[in-house]
Amino acid sequence: MLSGMDFTDTQLHRYSRHIILPEVGGVGQERLLRSKVLVVGAGGLGAPLLLYLAAAGVGTIGIIDDDVVDLSNLQRQVIHDESALGRLKVDSAAARIQALNPDVRVEAHPVRLTRDNALDLIGGYDLVADGSDNFATRFLLNDACFLAKKTLVSAAILRFDGQLTSFKAHLGAPHPCYRCLFPEPPPRGLVPSCSEGGVLGALAGTVGSLQATEVLKELLGLGESLSGSLLMMDTLYASYQRITLKRDPDCALCGDHPTIHDLSAH
Amino acid sequence: MSDVTIRIPTPLRGFVGGRDQVAVPGATVREALSALTAGQATFQDRLFTAEGDLRRFVNVYLGREDVRRLGGLDAPLPAGATLTVMVALAGG
Numbered sequence: 001m002l003s004g005m006d007f008t009d010t011q012l013h014r015y016s017r018h019i020i021l022p023e024v025g026g027v028g029q030e031r032l033l034r035s036k037v038l039v040v041g042a043g044g045l046g047a048p049l050l051l052y053l054a055a056a057g058v059g060t061i062g063i064i065d066d067d068v069v070d071l072s073n074l075q076r077q078v079i080h081d082e083s084a085l086g087r088l089k090v091d092s093a094a095a096r097i098q099a100l101n102p103d104v105r106v107e108a109h110p111v112r113l114t115r116d117n118a119l120d121l122i123g124g125y126d127l128v129a130d131g132s133d134n135f136a137t138r139f140l141l142n143d144a145c146f147l148a149k150k151t152l153v154s155a156a157i158l159r160f161d162g163q164l165t166s167f168k169a170h171l172g173a174p175h176p177c178y179r180c181l182f183p184e185p186p187p188r189g190l191v192p193s194c195s196e197g198g199v200l201g202a203l204a205g206t207v208g209s210l211q212a213t214e215v216l217k218e219l220l221g222l223g224e225s226l227s228g229s230l231l232m233m234d235t236l237y238a239s240y241q242r243i244t245l246k247r248d249p250d251c252a253l254c255g256d257h258p259t260i261h262d263l264s265a266h
Numbered sequence: 267m268s269d270v271t272i273r274i275p276t277p278l279r280g281f282v283g284g285r286d287q288v289a290v291p292g293a294t295v296r297e298a299l300s301a302l303t304a305g306q307a308t309f310q311d312r313l314f315t316a317e318g319d320l321r322r323f324v325n326v327y328l329g330r331e332d333v334r335r336l337g338g339l340d341a342p343l344p345a346g347a348t349l350t351v352m353v354a355l356a357g358g
Contacts, residue, residue, distance in 0.1 A: 045358045133358040156355035159276040163355055182354045186323035190312060194357035197277060229330075232352060236276060237286050241350060244330040 005030040011103065015057055028220045029057060033103065035219045036060040038125040040113060040141055042089040043067075044194065044204030045131030045155050045211060047079035052212035054097040054104045058219070061097065062107040062125055065089040076201035113137055115263035118144035129215050130154040131208065133193060135185035140266045142178035146170050146253055147262070151218055153226075154178065155211040158192065160200050162207035162233035165245060166214055166226040169254040173247050175227050180248040180255075203235050268345040270298040277353055281309040295326060296339035298349060313351075323354040 005026065007015075011033075018024045018032075035058050039046050042065040053061055069077075069084040069092050077089075084092035090108035097106050109121060113132075118140055122128055128150050130141050138154070145152040149170040156163045169177035210231070217223050232241045253260045269289040274282050281303075282288050292298030303309040313324050319339075320326065326333045327350040333341045343349075 041358045043358050131358040133356060135354070135356045138356055156357055158355045158357040161276045161355060163352075181325070183322045186321070186354055190321075191277065191323065191354060191356065197357075199357055232275075232350070234276065234286065239286075241273075242330065243327045243350070243352070244332070246332070246335065 005033070011057075014101070014103075018056070023222055024220060028222075032057045032216070032219060033059040035127070036062070036125045037215060037219070038062040038064065038122060038128045039131060040064045040128065040137065041131035041133060042077075042079065042093040043073065043131060043133060044076040044157065044199065044201075045208040046093070047077045048205050048208035049129055049131055049212045049215070050079055050093055050097060051100065052209060053215060054101045056212075056216055057101065057103055058215075059103065060105045060107065060125075062109060062121070063090045063093055064109040064111065064113055064121060065093075066110055066112045072195075076199065076204040078205065113140060113144075115140060115266040118263060119148055122148045122150055125150065127151045127153065127215060127218055129211060130156075131211070135191075136266070138178060139185055140263065142167060143253055143260060143263055143266070146177055151227075152178075153211055153214050153218060155207050157199055157203055157207050158194060158197055160203060160234065160236045162203055162210075162235070163230060164207060164210055164214065164226065164233070165230040166218060168225070168227045169247065175254075176245050176247040177251060177254045179253045180251045181230065181245055183248070183252065200235065203233075206235065207233065270343050271346075271348045272298060272302055273348065273350040275351060275353055277355075278309070278312065278351065281306055281312075292343060294339065294343060295328070295333045295337075295341045295349065298343060299326070299339070325352045326350070327352065 015029045018029050069080045079096050080092045088110045090110045094106040094108050152167040167177050169175045229242050230245045249256045270292045273287045290301035
């Protein structure tokens, strides 16, 4: 079904495989074109995530990353290439997105997410996707999204394992937040980063593509949200396991007696 | 005492010879994890605090349920149970 939006002939052609889906249609495609998504991290997860969101016609995509493209990134960060070495990742990704789909408005934020800028950056978007590479950013982003009442689609990878879920604790029970899953970050040195522990390049593509799927489902209101469960992936054994993720009444952020009311602790 | 199957995430497989799952004896979660980590102080330190509690960045599931909601480390395990160990990941 088409909507009231005036698609151009080019757009009707470009998005025809979406529009022909009864679950999406013209109304859904219009919704995507009007949506604003913030992607934190233009790395392994961010690369496929950004490409699929751009290809799908998500109208405004914000990208946060303060890093530059390094040769060691190209084993998995397929949105960048050798011509971008040394360039800001947000600029490299923005150029690739514009080449893929000029319908998309890219907002590049070449900064690190901090307690001082998080709420302002997040506030302008409908939904946030976490593809960051460290626990400090993940906890900050969780808290900021809860306080700003934004849905957070979160993925993480290491070695051959992936984890994917959605957090929308701002909607209240029974939705959990990241702190219900992990109340506090691990002590330094106990969980390696990808640069320390390694990661299979194609795993980033697998998990980042699933993350893009969940973002599109959330924007379109399709299917069953991953809020309340988490998908664990072990690619060495092609094993996918979905576990239950419940709201913690003692959660410091979204529990019955919260102690976190702002971002000052970050 | 029946065997319990414990599924191990790849970041911890170095402690179990690279295996994805290990069968150990145990009637409770604590007994099974103790058998899993027996004789490996570093592995024990990765899973447990000095007080013997599960670390907060480590979750253990019986089926789809977090064992913390089933009685914690003292949760009884049915015959043939499968536990899944999950550690927090932050890579992107």
